Amino acid sequence: MIMRFLHKFSSPPYFYSISGRLLPWLTLLFLALLAYGLYGGLVTAPADYQQGDSFRIIYVHVPAAWMSMFIYVVMAVSGAIGLIWRIKLAEIVSISSAPIGASFTLLALITGSLWGKPMWGTWWVWDARLTSELILLFLYLGVIGLYSAIEDNRTASRAVAILALVGVVNIPIIHYSVEWWSSLHQGPTVTKFAKPSIHIDMLIPLLVMAGAFKVYYAIALLLRCRNELVQREQGSRWLGEILENK
């Protein structure tokens, strides 16, 4: 049942039409989550007892950092699926994720810098957390560069999948960097097994913003996948039919 659905979903014409119908609903959901998260984070959450209002950067910094790692894993896993089963849509999901992941990594680094300056007194330190996140950005840029350097899409996808899979080692390093090495960066407050050490009024907007960023990823991913699909399937009959009905 699930396999049959996945098989149908991964057929290009079906994916194209269903993603077109999904996008407006996803946009609506994103805007609702964003509005709630921003209100909660900027207005109702109390100021931090140590960091004052500067801690509110958390509501863009942490979701962006989470997404930078989540998207990398999606990119690597779908790359592997494309590598093993030669599913076209998996290849497309993998390469379409790269620029979105890169922009979230960039956001995590920039907002982290803007948070570090008033709290640590410096824009940047070469410590484990910051450096491994910077390496993540270079991995994304490497994937994008490698893909565009190889003419044939399918060969390029295979090469990129291998690079992405090798780079997966960096993900646990980023996560545990604040525990393995001493760092200016604070330890995990939410993603740990013990009770999160953050006040509930601060935590809920953070989780809502994380949800909003996830939905944003879905939107940006669908948009990019559609473009990549059109690019690859230029001469196909189903695309011709869509053009005629427009």
Add this chain to the structure above:
Amino acid sequence: MSDFLHMGGYAFYVWTSYGIAFVVMLIGVIKPLLVHKQQLRGLKLKRQRGQR
């Protein structure tokens, strides 16, 4: 309201963070939308030329 904008003295850091995030995420959807429009226009032209 001005208290809100002031952000306890951290206005520059907080609002720059939110501003950059807003711009980056907006570009992240606008750009693929524009590309899609161009693609469809290009393909339509190609087909029309092919039919003649």
